Amino acid sequence: MRWRFSALALLPPMILTGCGSGQEEAVRDRATVFQKAVATQDWAGACELLAPETLSELEAAAKTPCSSALAEEKLPVPGTLDSVDVSGTMAEVRYQGETLFLSRFADGWRLLAAGCTPQPPKPYECALHGG
Secondary structure, X not given: OOEEEOHHHHOOHHHHHOOOXXXXXXXXXXXXXXXXXXXXXXXHHHHOOEOHHHHHHHHHHHOXXXXXXXXXXOOOOOOOEEEEEEEOOEEEEEEOOEEEEEEEEOOEEEEEEEEEEEEXXXXXXXXXXXX
């Protein structure tokens, strides 16, 4: 199931391109852990890294627990890491062929959206995202 992810259009451009916060390494690490979980089909591990709203949206849309639903999403295998942009509590991790969006929660960085590709005129189409 693919969704148009337009919630990011509401964010000012400076959120995603603002100056670094010193969190780039933590964001990159979290994105890498998520990508490895997906690549090894560790669906439970990948589900643990999702933001609460993303987890809820996925399970509601699929009418099945996260592990089963995520296995059906067919998330792309990312290419080389291009960039990590962090501003405040928002982050964008760009790979060749895919973009991930993360947000910082009390327990660390969590995935808001994955499998995202630019789709003009909308900002991105994402295989996985929250509300």
